[in-house]
Amino acid sequence: xxxxxxxxxxxxxxxxxxxxxxxxxxxxxxxxxxxxxxxxxxxxxxxxxxxxxxxxxxxxxxxxxxxxxxxxxxxxxxxxxxxxxxxxxxxxxxxxxxxxxxxxxxxxxxxxxxxxxxxxxxxxxxxxxxxxxxxxxxxxxxxxxxxxxxxxxxxxxxxxxxxxxxxxxx
Amino acid sequence: xxxxxxxxxxxxxxxxxxxxxxxxxxxxxxxxxxxxxxxxxxxxxxxxxxxxxxxxxxxxxxxxxxxxxxxxxxxxxxxxxxxxxxxxxxxxxxxxxxxxxxxxxxxxxxxxxxxxxxxxxxxxxxxxxxxxxxxxxxxxxxxxxxxxxxxxxxxxxxxxxxxxxxxxxxxxxxxxxxxxxxxxxxxxxxxxxxxxxxxxxxxxxxxxxxxxxxxxxxxxxxxxxxxxxxxxxxxxxxxxxxxxxxxxxxxxxxxxxxxxxxxxxxxxxxxxxxxxxxxxxxxxxxxxxxxxxxxxxxxxxxx
Numbered sequence: 001x002x003x004x005x006x007x008x009x010x011x012x013x014x015x016x017x018x019x020x021x022x023x024x025x026x027x028x029x030x031x032x033x034x035x036x037x038x039x040x041x042x043x044x045x046x047x048x049x050x051x052x053x054x055x056x057x058x059x060x061x062x063x064x065x066x067x068x069x070x071x072x073x074x075x076x077x078x079x080x081x082x083x084x085x086x087x088x089x090x091x092x093x094x095x096x097x098x099x100x101x102x103x104x105x106x107x108x109x110x111x112x113x114x115x116x117x118x119x120x121x122x123x124x125x126x127x128x129x130x131x132x133x134x135x136x137x138x139x140x141x142x143x144x145x146x147x148x149x150x151x152x153x154x155x156x157x158x159x160x161x162x163x164x165x166x167x168x169x170x
Numbered sequence: 171x172x173x174x175x176x177x178x179x180x181x182x183x184x185x186x187x188x189x190x191x192x193x194x195x196x197x198x199x200x201x202x203x204x205x206x207x208x209x210x211x212x213x214x215x216x217x218x219x220x221x222x223x224x225x226x227x228x229x230x231x232x233x234x235x236x237x238x239x240x241x242x243x244x245x246x247x248x249x250x251x252x253x254x255x256x257x258x259x260x261x262x263x264x265x266x267x268x269x270x271x272x273x274x275x276x277x278x279x280x281x282x283x284x285x286x287x288x289x290x291x292x293x294x295x296x297x298x299x300x301x302x303x304x305x306x307x308x309x310x311x312x313x314x315x316x317x318x319x320x321x322x323x324x325x326x327x328x329x330x331x332x333x334x335x336x337x338x339x340x341x342x343x344x345x346x347x348x349x350x351x352x353x354x355x356x357x358x359x360x361x362x363x364x365x366x367x368x369x370x371x372x373x374x375x376x377x378x379x380x381x382x383x384x385x386x387x388x389x390x391x392x393x394x395x396x397x398x399x400x401x402x403x404x405x406x407x408x409x410x411x412x413x414x415x416x417x418x419x420x421x422x423x424x425x426x427x428x429x430x431x432x433x434x435x436x437x438x439x440x441x442x443x444x445x446x447x448x449x450x451x452x453x454x455x456x457x458x459x460x461x462x463x464x465x466x467x468x469x470x471x472x473x
Contacts, residue, residue, distance in 0.1 A: 018237050023310035025245050025438040027384065028317060028359070035313060059201045063208075067226045068234065070354065071315040073219060074208030081202050085194050120314045123213060128314050 008154045009045040009053040016041050016147075017061045021068035032136030033143065035065055035076055035116075036109070039083045040144045043108055044151045046087035047094045047101065058084045072123060079119070083112045105144065113137040227309075227320065228349030234308040235322050245440070300413060301446040302336075303327045307439050308352070317360040317382055317436070318343075323444060324351045332411060334445045340417040340433035341365070341405060342442055353444070357436050358386055358418070366408035367418060367430075370401030378403065378418065378430055384437075385422065385429040397421055403430050410449030 020034040038061055045053040062077030086108045094101050117133045211219050253260065288294075305323030323329050325348050333345045335355045343363065347354040356363055363380035369388070374395050376388045391397070401421040407414030419432040 018233070021234065021309045022237055022241055023307045023319065023439070024241070025248065025440070027437040028311075028382070029384075031310070032313060055195060055197050055201050059205065062205070064230070067223050068230065068309050068320070069311045069313060069316070070223075070227075070318050070320075071311065071313050072209050072212035073223060074205035074212065075313075075315070078202060078205035078209065081198060081205060085198055088194055119209075123209070123315070132314070 004154075005156045006052060008156065009041070009049070010057060012041045012151055012154065013038055013045075013053065013057060013061050017065050018068075020065055029132040030135070030139075032132045033139035034136075035069070035079075036112070036136055036140035037143060037147070038062075038065070038080060039109065039112055040105075040140065040147045041151060042080055042083050043087045043105055044148060044155075046084050047091055047104065048155070050088050050091060053084070055081065055084060075119065075123070079112055079116050082115055083108060086111060106141065109137055109141060109144075224347050224349065224354070227354070228324075228352050231308060231320065231322065231349065231352035234320065235306075238306065238308050249438075302443045303329065303446070304441055304443045305329075305353070306441055314382065317357040317363075317380065318346070319355050319357065319439060319442075321353050321355060321442060321444075322351065324349045324353050326351050327444075328446065329353050329444050330446075330448075332449075334405075334412045334416065334447055335442050336416065336445060337434040337436075337439055337442050339435065340419065341412070342434045342436060342439060344411065345444060355442065358432060358434075359384060359436060365412065365418070366406045367403050368406040368414075369397050369403050369421060372396050375406055375408070385431055388421070388428045388430060391428070397425065397428060399423070399425060399428075410451045413445070413447050 016038040020037055024031070024034070026034075042053065042058055042061075046058075058080045059077045062075070062080040063073065065071075065076045066073045087104075090104045090108070094104055113133050113136070117128055117130055121128045208219070303323055305321035305327070307319045308322050309320035311318045321335075329345060329348055331345055331348055335342045335344055341358065343355045343357040343360070345353050346356040357380070358365060358378065359380045359382060361380055361382050363378075363386070365378045365386075367376055367378045367388070368374065369376055374391070374397050376395075377390045378386045379389045380386045388397075388403075399421055403418045403421060405412040405414060405416040405418065417433055419430045419434075421428050422431040423429040
């Protein structure tokens with residue numbers, strides 16, 4: 001199980017990055033939630049086990065998506081790194097419980113979406129239409145409800161978190 | 171155990187240690203700076219960066235091709251579901267279309283016969299048939315920046331830069347980058363797409379310009395141009411990038427700022443055909459170049 005501990009974060013991030021670039025047959029304005037899917041994985045792993053998902057992996061995931069979707073290089077790398085740092089910085093609060101983790105994810109999603117909109121507006125030197133971003137964030141939030149249980153199921157360390165035997169002595 | 175914890179050797183908890191929680195590592199600002207630098211170079215459209223990007227995308231195309239295979243049943247299910255939900259409306263639409271097409275079929279046969287007679291009388295040179303190859307869409311753009319797709323046909327299938335790309339319904343875009351076994355197609359809706367078009371029965375000329383929206387704009391229209399909503403839009407062939415007469419769509423929206431409702435459903439493209447169409451004027455330039463300057467002739471000829 002030990003190697004799987006390290007593989008799971010990388011594999012989930014790589015799969016969600018590929019999923020974001022696949023042709024799903026959706027209209028362009030409904031496709032904005034796809035690049036936000038890897039953020040669910042980044043936030044999940046960075047919040048719980050920050051050392052398992054290094055910054056360079058987050059950077060490479062974003063860069064891969066930029067290459068595959070032919071967007072400006074560095075755009076999704078930047079957004080994903082911001083999502084990663086938000087999760088790392090809010091990790092101490094996450095230990096307060098499930099409600100705190102849900103709240104932190106919602107806040108991170110909003111922050112990242114606003115940043116994605118702001119960066120694309122600066123890139124085009126005119127304000128981008130905010131509606132596809134808002135709709136995309138909403139869809140990503142719904143998708144997270146499905147993805148987080150999946151990520152929990154492959155999270156090897158999850159089972160040990162509440163084990164009193166391992167925590168005894170504190 | 172308490173002593174172990176005091177010495178920072180808490181072996182009972184995995185993952186981040188207490189001190190690491192909430193701490194950002196030094197590499198993070200470096201990577202953020204690198205991302206910003208790459209974005210700036212992308213904005214400046216640096217050629218080295220474009221080449222490197224395309225090489226990486228090409229290298230990843232086998233992965234994408236493999237990833238598309240399990241996607242197919244999901245897309246099929248989605249289509250079936252949408253069709254089932256819209257069955258009644260679709261039936262009514264098909265009945266109306268059928269009635270219209272019956273009357274058009276008779277008219278088309280008449281026109282075809284007349285055209286054949288006129289061509290025979292005036293000894294018109296027949297258009298040469300354009301060869302094509304069909305490829306599968308393996309990656310799609312998402313986000314606000316570009317409207318392009320990646321297909322699994324490239325130089326190995328004789329696909330070249332500039333070739334028009336069509337779907338079953340009409341023109342979809344053109345090839346802008348080619349790899350050994352993959353190519354990137356710039357869709358008609360992309361911000362950088364410009365297509366010379368003919369509008370309606372009067373053959374009004376204009377440029378169809380993409381703006382990353384679903385309906386491209388019609389630009390360079392003369393004032394008081396006789397175009398109406400519903401007029402057909404097709405390629406004009408001007409500039410030699412596209413052959414004349416490829417169906418594009420219909421005029422919609424405000425006649426003062428007309429847009430084009432595309433026939434090709436660019437968001438649901440699965441397979442596209444790449445037309446092997448080389449600019450005839452370039453071939454002429456190649457023929458006309460002086461024999462003493464073979465390099466110039468080569469440069470003028472289609473690559």
